[in-house]
Amino acid sequence: MRFSDFALGLGVAVFGIAVLLHVRTFPEIPGMQYGPAFFPGLIGAAFLICGVALVVGSVVRGAALTERFAERPAWFGDRLAVWRAVGVVLSVVAYALVSPVLGFLLTVALLTAGLLLLMGVRWVVVVPLMVLLPLFLHYGFAQGLRVPLPRGPLELLLF
Amino acid sequence: MAEVFELVFRWDVLSTIFLAACYGLFVGSVPGLTATMSVALLVPITFFLDPVPAVAAIATASATAIFAGDIPGALLRIPGTPASAAYVEEAFALTQKGQAERALATSLVSSCLGGLIGVALLAVFARQLASFAVKFSSVEYFWLGCLGLTAAVAVSSSSLVRGTLGLLIGLFISTVGIDIATGHARFTFGQLDLLDGVSFIPAMIGMFALSQVIRTVTTELDSVVPKAKVGSLSGEMVRVVRSYWKNICRSAVFGNILGALPGAGADIAAWIAYSLSKRFSKTPEKFGTGHAEGIADAGAANNSAVCGAWTPALVFGIPGDTVTAIAIGVLMLKGITPSPRVFTTDGTMVYAIFLAFALANLLMLPLGMVAIRVARQALSIPKRVLMPLILVFCIIGAYAVDNTLFSVWIMLGLGILAYFMEENGIPIAPAILGIVLGKVIEKNFLITMIKSQGEVAGFFDRPVAAVLGATTLLLWGWLVVLAVVRAARARKHAAAT
Structure with a gap:
C-alpha cells in the first residue's frame, strides 16, 4: 500500500501528536529538566515536523487533493498473490498461537505443508519437506543448540 | 600473537568459518536475499557458539554474501545483493559477449x-582510532552518535524527510x-515482555527477512535459470590482477573509509567506486559495454567496505x-563491549576476529570458484520452495x-512495518541505526546534562566535542538547505513543464 505524501504526512503528524500527548503522562524528576519524557518527546516533535513537511510539500506542489490518498500495489489484482501474502502473515500468527498446544514438530510440519501448497508446489516436493524440515530443525535447535522448543503430542511420542 | 593463532586455528572455529x-555464498547468490538478511538469520545460531566462532561466522557470512551477489548479477542481470547493483x-x-568467466573471475x-x-x-585504523578515542567522554559519544545518525540519513537514497522518518521510527522503537x-x-x-x-x-x-x-x-x-556458460576462471584471475591491481588497491582503501561511515555500507561504496x-x-x-575495470574497482570497494564498517563498530559501538x-x-552478548579500550580488554579476541576475517576472504577464492560452478543449481531452486523454508x-x-x-510477534510486527516503509520509500537502514544508537544517544545526553547541571x-x-558538535550541526544545516534547494528546483521544473 503506497500512500500519497499528503496522507502519509497526515498519519505521521497524528502519530507525532499522539506521542507528545502520551509522554505528558510520564513522571518528572524533581529538579531536573530532562526526565523520561524528554527524548521520546523530542522524537514525537520530530515526527510532527516531518509530517507537516510532507503535507506542506504536497500542498505546494498542488498534489494534495489531486493525488489518490493510497495507491493499491499492483499485486492486489492477482488473487493468488494476495492469498500468498495473507498466508505468510497468518502462518507466523498460527505458530505463535498454536505451537504451545500442538508442539513444534506438528506445527512446523503443518505450516511448511500449508505454505508450500499455497505457493503452488507439488505434493511430491511438499511431503518430504514437511516430514524432514521439522525433524532437521528439531535436531538442530532442540538437541544441538538446546533451545526449549514447544513440546506437543509428537515430541512426547518420539523423544 | 601466538594466542591469536591458537584462538582461530581450532577445528570448531575453522569449520564454523x-x-x-x-x-554466505548460497544466500548471497539467491537474488533478493541480502547479506544483512543472511547475518540476521545466522544470529540465533551464533548465540550458542563461543565468542570467536560466533563473530567469525558473522564476518565470514557477510563477506562471502557480498561477493556471491555478483554471481546472479553476471549470469542473470539480477544482483544477488544490493551491493552488486552498481x-x-x-x-x-x-x-553476453560470451565472457562470463572474465566477469566472475574479476569479481572474485x-x-x-x-x-x-x-x-x-581495519586492524591499523581501528587501533589508531582507539588510542585517540580513549579520552572520549559522554559528550563526544553523544555527538558521535548524532553524527552517525545524520550520516545515515545523508547517504540514504531517498529524500531528506523520508530518510529522517526512517531514522525516527528506529529511535522511537529504541x-x-x-x-x-x-x-x-x-x-x-x-x-511485561x-x-x-x-x-x-x-x-x-x-525487518530484513520477513519483509x-x-x-x-x-x-x-x-525465477529464471541461467543459460550462460562459464569458462576457465584461474587464468582470468591472474590476468585481472596483472592489469588492474592499482584499481583494486585504490578502491579497497576508498571502500574501507566509506564503509566506516555509519550508514554508508557496501552498496554505496560500490556505486561510488564504479563511477570514480x-x-x-x-x-x-x-564502460557499460562489458569492461572488467569497473567491476574490479567496485568489487574491491564493496568487500573492503564490509571490513571498514567494523572500525566504528569495535571502537565506538557505532555500526558502520x-x-x-x-x-x-x-x-x-559474548562479553566483548565495543569501546576504545577494546584492544586492551579484549585484544586477543579482536585480533582473532581480524584473523578470522582474513581467513574468510582467503577461503572465498576456492569456495567462490566452486560456488560459481554450482550457481546454476542454487539459482534454479524455485523461490516457491525457498520462501516457505526461509x-x-x-x-x-x-x-x-x-x-x-x-x-x-515482534518479528511479525516489525516485518510488516518494514514492508510498508519500503513500499512508501522510507529507507530501513537509518531505522536500524536508530534502534542501535537511540539508547546510546539518550544515555550520553542525560549523563552530559547531569554533569553540566x-x-x-x-x-x-x-575541543573534540566542539568539533564533532559543530560538524553535526553543519551537516544538519547543509541537509536542510539541500532539501529546500531541491524542492525549489523541482517546483520550477514542474512549473516550466
Missing part, C-alpha cells in the same frame, strides 16, 4: 583482495521499555552498516533468541 562461508550491467554485458579476485586489504586497514534514568516503563502498555525493550534480533529478522519474504511471494515468485573508476579510467568509453549493527549485539527459519530464529513467543554549553566545552 567454512560453513558460514558456504552459507556494476550488474557491466558484468552482464561481459556475459577483486572481492578477495579488496577484503584482505580491508582487513589490514525508547520502548524501562527508562534508564527513572525506571519508568515507556510505551509498554502493560506488556516489552520492559526490556524491543528485542533486537527478532526486530532485525522481521523480503512478503515482497517475494507477492511480486517476484518466478570510470572517471579515472584511460578508456572510459568502454546494518551487518555490524547486528554484530554489535552479538559482541556485547519463513520457517525466521520464526524459529526469532523464537530461539530468548525462547519466548513474544519475539515471534543542565547547561547546553556542556556539549561544546571540550
Whole structure:
C-alpha cells in the first residue's frame, strides 16, 4: 500500500501528536529538566515536523487533493498473490498461537505443508519437506543448540 | 600473537568459518536475499557458539554474501545483493559477449583482495582510532552518535524527510521499555515482555527477512535459470590482477573509509567506486559495454567496505552498516563491549576476529570458484520452495533468541512495518541505526546534562566535542538547505513543464 505524501504526512503528524500527548503522562524528576519524557518527546516533535513537511510539500506542489490518498500495489489484482501474502502473515500468527498446544514438530510440519501448497508446489516436493524440515530443525535447535522448543503430542511420542 | 593463532586455528572455529562461508555464498547468490538478511538469520545460531566462532561466522557470512551477489548479477542481470547493483550491467554485458568467466573471475579476485586489504586497514585504523578515542567522554559519544545518525540519513537514497522518518521510527522503537534514568516503563502498555525493550534480533529478522519474504511471494515468485556458460576462471584471475591491481588497491582503501561511515555500507561504496573508476579510467568509453575495470574497482570497494564498517563498530559501538549493527549485539552478548579500550580488554579476541576475517576472504577464492560452478543449481531452486523454508527459519530464529513467543510477534510486527516503509520509500537502514544508537544517544545526553547541571554549553566545552558538535550541526544545516534547494528546483521544473 503506497500512500500519497499528503496522507502519509497526515498519519505521521497524528502519530507525532499522539506521542507528545502520551509522554505528558510520564513522571518528572524533581529538579531536573530532562526526565523520561524528554527524548521520546523530542522524537514525537520530530515526527510532527516531518509530517507537516510532507503535507506542506504536497500542498505546494498542488498534489494534495489531486493525488489518490493510497495507491493499491499492483499485486492486489492477482488473487493468488494476495492469498500468498495473507498466508505468510497468518502462518507466523498460527505458530505463535498454536505451537504451545500442538508442539513444534506438528506445527512446523503443518505450516511448511500449508505454505508450500499455497505457493503452488507439488505434493511430491511438499511431503518430504514437511516430514524432514521439522525433524532437521528439531535436531538442530532442540538437541544441538538446546533451545526449549514447544513440546506437543509428537515430541512426547518420539523423544 | 601466538594466542591469536591458537584462538582461530581450532577445528570448531575453522569449520564454523567454512560453513558460514558456504552459507554466505548460497544466500548471497539467491537474488533478493541480502547479506544483512543472511547475518540476521545466522544470529540465533551464533548465540550458542563461543565468542570467536560466533563473530567469525558473522564476518565470514557477510563477506562471502557480498561477493556471491555478483554471481546472479553476471549470469542473470539480477544482483544477488544490493551491493552488486552498481556494476550488474557491466558484468552482464561481459556475459553476453560470451565472457562470463572474465566477469566472475574479476569479481572474485577483486572481492578477495579488496577484503584482505580491508582487513589490514581495519586492524591499523581501528587501533589508531582507539588510542585517540580513549579520552572520549559522554559528550563526544553523544555527538558521535548524532553524527552517525545524520550520516545515515545523508547517504540514504531517498529524500531528506523520508530518510529522517526512517531514522525516527528506529529511535522511537529504541525508547520502548524501562527508562534508564527513572525506571519508568515507556510505551509498554502493560506488556511485561516489552520492559526490556524491543528485542533486537527478532526486530532485525522481521525487518530484513520477513519483509523480503512478503515482497517475494507477492511480486517476484518466478525465477529464471541461467543459460550462460562459464569458462576457465584461474587464468582470468591472474590476468585481472596483472592489469588492474592499482584499481583494486585504490578502491579497497576508498571502500574501507566509506564503509566506516555509519550508514554508508557496501552498496554505496560500490556505486561510488564504479563511477570514480570510470572517471579515472584511460578508456572510459568502454564502460557499460562489458569492461572488467569497473567491476574490479567496485568489487574491491564493496568487500573492503564490509571490513571498514567494523572500525566504528569495535571502537565506538557505532555500526558502520546494518551487518555490524547486528554484530554489535552479538559482541556485547559474548562479553566483548565495543569501546576504545577494546584492544586492551579484549585484544586477543579482536585480533582473532581480524584473523578470522582474513581467513574468510582467503577461503572465498576456492569456495567462490566452486560456488560459481554450482550457481546454476542454487539459482534454479524455485523461490516457491525457498520462501516457505526461509519463513520457517525466521520464526524459529526469532523464537530461539530468548525462547519466548513474544519475539515471534515482534518479528511479525516489525516485518510488516518494514514492508510498508519500503513500499512508501522510507529507507530501513537509518531505522536500524536508530534502534542501535537511540539508547546510546539518550544515555550520553542525560549523563552530559547531569554533569553540566543542565547547561547546553556542556556539549561544546571540550575541543573534540566542539568539533564533532559543530560538524553535526553543519551537516544538519547543509541537509536542510539541500532539501529546500531541491524542492525549489523541482517546483520550477514542474512549473516550466
